[in-house]
Amino acid sequence: MDLTALLLQQMVNAIFLGSIYALIALGYTMVYGIIELINFAHGELFTAGAFIGVIVLSALQQAGWVESHFVLTLIIVFGLAMAYVAVLGVAVEHVAYKPLRNSSRLSALLSALGMSIFLSNGMMLSQGVSDRAYPQVFGLQAIEILGARITKGQIFIILLAIALMVALQLFVHRTRLGKAMRATAQNRTMARMLGIDIDQTIRITFMIGPALGAAAGVMVGLFYGAVRFDMGFIFMIKAFAAAILGGIGSIPGAMLGGLIIGVIEVGWAAFLPSAWKDVTTFTVLILVLYLKPSGLLGESVSEVRV
Amino acid sequence: MVRQELQKLAVYAFFLAILLIPMLGFRSASFEPDRALKIWGVFVGILILNFIVKAVRGGRAAVEAHKEPWTERTRERISRIPRLYTIGGLALLAAVYPLMANNYMIDVGITCLIYVSLGLGLNIVVGLCGLLDLGYIAFYAVGAYTYSLLNLTFGVSFWAALPMGVVLGMVCGCIIGYPTLKMRGDYLAIVTLGFGEIVRLVLNNWDSLTAGPNGLFGMKRPTLYYPSFADGGFSWVAYYLKSLPALYYLILIIVVLTIVGVRRLDNSRIGRAWIAIREDETAAELSGVPTTWNKLLAYALGAAFASVAGAFFAAKLSYTNPNFFLFMESCIVLCIVVLGGVGSIPGIVVAGFVLIAVPEIFRGLENYRMLAFGAIMTIMMVVKPEGLIPASRRKRELHATDPHPHEESDGRDR
Amino acid sequence: MAVTAKSILELTDVHTYYDNIHALKGISLSIPEGDIACLIGANGAGKSTTLLTISGVQPAEKGEIRFRGEPIQHLRPEQVAGKGVAQTPEGRQIFPRMTTFENLEMGAFLRKDKAAVAEDLEWVFSLFPVLKERAGQLGGTLSGGEQQMLAIGRSLMSRPALLLLDEPSLGLAPKLVERIFKTLLEINQKGTTIFLVEQNAHMALNISRTGYVMETGRIVLTDRASALLENEQVKKAYLGE
Numbered sequence: 001m002d003l004t005a006l007l008l009q010q011m012v013n014a015i016f017l018g019s020i021y022a023l024i025a026l027g028y029t030m031v032y033g034i035i036e037l038i039n040f041a042h043g044e045l046f047t048a049g050a051f052i053g054v055i056v057l058s059a060l061q062q063a064g065w066v067e068s069h070f071v072l073t074l075i076i077v078f079g080l081a082m083a084y085v086a087v088l089g090v091a092v093e094h095v096a097y098k099p100l101r102n103s104s105r106l107s108a109l110l111s112a113l114g115m116s117i118f119l120s121n122g123m124m125l126s127q128g129v130s131d132r133a134y135p136q137v138f139g140l141q142a143i144e145i146l147g148a149r150i151t152k153g154q155i156f157i158i159l160l161a162i163a164l165m166v167a168l169q170l171f172v173h174r175t176r177l178g179k180a181m182r183a184t185a186q187n188r189t190m191a192r193m194l195g196i197d198i199d200q201t202i203r204i205t206f207m208i209g210p211a212l213g214a215a216a217g218v219m220v221g222l223f224y225g226a227v228r229f230d231m232g233f234i235f236m237i238k239a240f241a242a243a244i245l246g247g248i249g250s251i252p253g254a255m256l257g258g259l260i261i262g263v264i265e266v267g268w269a270a271f272l273p274s275a276w277k278d279v280t281t282f283t284v285l286i287l288v289l290y291l292k293p294s295g296l297l298g299e300s301v302s303e304v305r306v
Numbered sequence: 307m308v309r310q311e312l313q314k315l316a317v318y319a320f321f322l323a324i325l326l327i328p329m330l331g332f333r334s335a336s337f338e339p340d341r342a343l344k345i346w347g348v349f350v351g352i353l354i355l356n357f358i359v360k361a362v363r364g365g366r367a368a369v370e371a372h373k374e375p376w377t378e379r380t381r382e383r384i385s386r387i388p389r390l391y392t393i394g395g396l397a398l399l400a401a402v403y404p405l406m407a408n409n410y411m412i413d414v415g416i417t418c419l420i421y422v423s424l425g426l427g428l429n430i431v432v433g434l435c436g437l438l439d440l441g442y443i444a445f446y447a448v449g450a451y452t453y454s455l456l457n458l459t460f461g462v463s464f465w466a467a468l469p470m471g472v473v474l475g476m477v478c479g480c481i482i483g484y485p486t487l488k489m490r491g492d493y494l495a496i497v498t499l500g501f502g503e504i505v506r507l508v509l510n511n512w513d514s515l516t517a518g519p520n521g522l523f524g525m526k527r528p529t530l531y532y533p534s535f536a537d538g539g540f541s542w543v544a545y546y547l548k549s550l551p552a553l554y555y556l557i558l559i560i561v562v563l564t565i566v567g568v569r570r571l572d573n574s575r576i577g578r579a580w581i582a583i584r585e586d587e588t589a590a591e592l593s594g595v596p597t598t599w600n601k602l603l604a605y606a607l608g609a610a611f612a613s614v615a616g617a618f619f620a621a622k623l624s625y626t627n628p629n630f631f632l633f634m635e636s637c638i639v640l641c642i643v644v645l646g647g648v649g650s651i652p653g654i655v656v657a658g659f660v661l662i663a664v665p666e667i668f669r670g671l672e673n674y675r676m677l678a679f680g681a682i683m684t685i686m687m688v689v690k691p692e693g694l695i696p697a698s699r700r701k702r703e704l705h706a707t708d709p710h711p712h713e714e715s716d717g718r719d720r
Numbered sequence: 721m722a723v724t725a726k727s728i729l730e731l732t733d734v735h736t737y738y739d740n741i742h743a744l745k746g747i748s749l750s751i752p753e754g755d756i757a758c759l760i761g762a763n764g765a766g767k768s769t770t771l772l773t774i775s776g777v778q779p780a781e782k783g784e785i786r787f788r789g790e791p792i793q794h795l796r797p798e799q800v801a802g803k804g805v806a807q808t809p810e811g812r813q814i815f816p817r818m819t820t821f822e823n824l825e826m827g828a829f830l831r832k833d834k835a836a837v838a839e840d841l842e843w844v845f846s847l848f849p850v851l852k853e854r855a856g857q858l859g860g861t862l863s864g865g866e867q868q869m870l871a872i873g874r875s876l877m878s879r880p881a882l883l884l885l886d887e888p889s890l891g892l893a894p895k896l897v898e899r900i901f902k903t904l905l906e907i908n909q910k911g912t913t914i915f916l917v918e919q920n921a922h923m924a925l926n927i928s929r930t931g932y933v934m935e936t937g938r939i940v941l942t943d944r945a946s947a948l949l950e951n952e953q954v955k956k957a958y959l960g961e
Contacts, residue, residue: 038492048329055332087324094321099688107687109438109495110644114683117637121677122329176829183815183826190813193775194878195801195830233633237503240496275511282500282507289493290485 005147018262019161023216024239025254027209033185033249040112043236044119049214050227052081061135082211089210123229131226157219241285247295404551412550414666419557422658425642427611433649435604436584438495441502445609447631449616454522464528475613476606483605509628521627641679647693728753734783736773743769745937758916758924761934767917771884776800806880812871816860827877844873865896889920921958
């Protein structure tokens with residue numbers, strides 16, 4: 001493989017990984033934008049999405065739907081995973097965050113952390129400690145572009161991720177509820193005085209963010225071929241790094257940050273010892289928080305934040 | 307009012323069911339909800355109990371406005387028992403415990419005491435200074451690996467390695483503390499989490515030094531030296547603390563010293579500075595409290611206590627590996643601090659024993675241990691944020707900052 | 721004071737606490753429909769708290785607030801807004817990362833009558849033409865005066881029956897203040913009752929019919945605005961004469 005092909009291949013890998021990080025990061029950023037709290041349970045919601053995906057997909061595969069109704073199968077898998085996790089997200093909000101909305105930040109953080117531990121162990125108990133294999137529905141057929149091999153699955157996942165992000169952007173900027181979300185994030189008291197129901201707005205945020213995370217979970221499962229109850233942890237940290245890097249609270253920031261983290265990780269794994277790639281991500285996270293806590297797109301007064 | 311509360315309770319229980327039943331009811335793809343329903347029942351029971359307690363208290367408060375609620379009265383009664391007796395009794399119990407217990411029970415006791423000392427150390431950072439540290443276990447690892455490496459490479463004894471471990475722990479505390487000085491609570495939590503993971507990954511990946519995931523073994527146990535006049539001459543003879551009771555007494559002494567240390571810190575000028583920082587950092591700084599220095603000190607001292615516990619842990623097992631220092635361990639320690647009552651020393655001691663010993667005793671519950679820890683953390687924050695045995699100063703801070711349920715604490719304008 | 725017209729807002733013995741601070745110590749007042757009333761007083765007297773209490777942001781601990789005869793003291797801010805009470809709070813509280821147009825849109829958040837909203841938008845643009853020029857600009861980038869106009873315009877977009885205004889003159893050049901007060905008269909003529917909180921007592925009393933004077937959480941003086949302008953005490957304390 002020559003250098004161009006190698007670079008192209010790594011670029012595709014980076015975009016792929018980056019768009020998954022971006023989808024997860026969006027959940028952090030949206031929730032943070034609206035209630036200024038890190039949703040520690042977000043990584044677990046992402047994993048829950050992956051599990052629903054594997055359960056539904058396995059069932060449909062047994063029924064022979066993958067062969068007969070391929071597109072419909074994908075729609076059902078993604079739809080159910082996202083819908084279920086959206087409900088779960090609202091439940092998490094109601095159980096762990098809503099009662100603490102007027103409490104100290106430390107209480108809210110601890111409550112969020114407790115939720116995360118609880119969900120991750122709940123999944124361990126119900127789904128087991130070992131890897132669950134994902135049915136491989138895309139096959140290994142790949143398209144060659146300038147020597148780089150791109151699988152159909154990769155293309156599908158990248159396109160879906162982009163579509164979801166565009167849809168989110170449209171929702172936030174074009175719809176009444178989306179605008180209410182932005183208004184609430186920018187000035188909660190004023191939003192209420194204009195008649196916006198904060199509880200409802202927060203609930204919707206806790207549906208959309210986790211639903212995007214669930215979609216990412218299914219994507220990860222489809223691509224890597226397996227899910228595990230604790231995979232949310234590492235994805236959570238990386239997606240969080242992406243959210244911070246882009247500027248927390250900023251939707252395009254989360255997308256940009258996800259891409260950058262993806263590039264860093266893929267680049268590192270391609271040329272340097274891959275055992276250390278997670279150390280690199282953590283270091284990037286800490287450096288960003290230390291040097292520029294507002295992130296790349298956090299401070300600018302342009303139409304970038306939620 | 308009662309009706310409104312009941313309605314809230316019902317909605318809460320409903321969402322709890324949404325959360326619990328699918329999460330625990332599915333076994334891979336089959337659905338067996340009975341276990342989930344049991345756990346749900348326990349939670350709802352706790353909530354209803356809390357509601358009843360509140361209602362009774364509220365009702366009583368309305369009837370006899372100036373009589374204290376029963377918990378206050380009980381606490382007052384307890385505090386009337388001379389403290390010396392209470393502490394003396396507990397000390398006696400702790401001292402004779404190995405004489406009454408079998409080896410397994412002593413081992414559990416040792417584990418509990420290790421976690422208590424970790425809890426006390428973390429309490430300095432979280433409880434007194436108000437900095438949420440999610441990577442605390444890294445300092446425990448620093449202590450364990452410092453002793454292991456020094457002992458294995460240079461044959462340094464436990465007692466000689468201990469101060470080095472403490473110093474190294476403090477240095478690491480400062481390294482982690484320094485970049486986080488200006489950070490807000492939630493960023494701090496993530497950064498410390500990241501640091502904790504970095505330490506673990508380094509231990510895991512640096513094969514040539516730490517033997518990677520295989521871990522290090524063969525460290526010598528702690529020693530005691532006693533004088534010997536045999537052969538007419540004078541010499542010190544090393545006695546290795548190998549037996550479990552001996553190790554038990556060692557960690558007991560460490561815990562007692564930690565308690566004394568933390569108590570003195572709490573009541574000192576530094577302790578008050580920490581509390582000032584916790585309550586309002588800007589105000590503290592404006593009143594002349596050197597916040598930078600005091601926060602670093604909190605990190606360093608917290609790390610020092612963890613390092614001691616870590617060294618003891620490695621010496622006791624004569625084995626260590628990176629998987630002892632997972633993120634979950636940090637969470638367990640944090641859970642001890644939270645359950646006991648952030649900032650409360652007796653609370654942490656009690657919580658340490660409850661959280662570590664109970665799952666050991668009821669072996670069948672082991673799988674549910676972390677599940678319960680998570681649930682305890684959330685439910686505690688919702689129901690009783692000040693912990694089981696609240697530190698008096700802490701109580702006010704953790705409850706809702708204002709009495710109005712609809713009020714938003716901010717008029718944010720970013 | 722003789723209340724002839726039916727009152728749109730009535731406060732009876734309202735008490736509000738900020739944490740442990742007893743901010744309102746029994747406020748009673750009554751604003752007739754179609755009126756302009758103002759509340760003047762020194763810094764920290766509790767004027768803003770009065771408005772926030774009416775809107776439900778800082779709920780009343782005790783007492784009754786009636787809007788068009790209906791008690792609203794237990795309602796949440798979004799519900800109060802739904803009843804037809806709009807507030808332009810102190811410091812304008814523009815959404816900084818939304819455009820001028822979007823800010824105005826948010827003002828009409830609860831309304832479903834699209835045609836009437838478009839009409840009101842035109843009306844707001846005619847009151848403050850500069851907002852039309854700035855329609856695509858982010859709220860956070862507007863000047864102080866423009867933000868104040870935007871804040872008032874946003875409140876008007878809900879077509880409120882009662883407009884609560886907190887310090888519209890704060891930090892603005894005198895010429896601009898005059899313009900804004902003139903516009904307030906215009907708004908009032910279209911049938912909106914205005915309750916105004918002001919430090920600029922002279923301006924406020926000039927356009928109001930009724931005036932209330934507040935001191936440390938209590939209303940100490942109530943009279944026709946014109947009478948208050950002549951009141952020696954008021955002159956000395958608030959009009960700087």
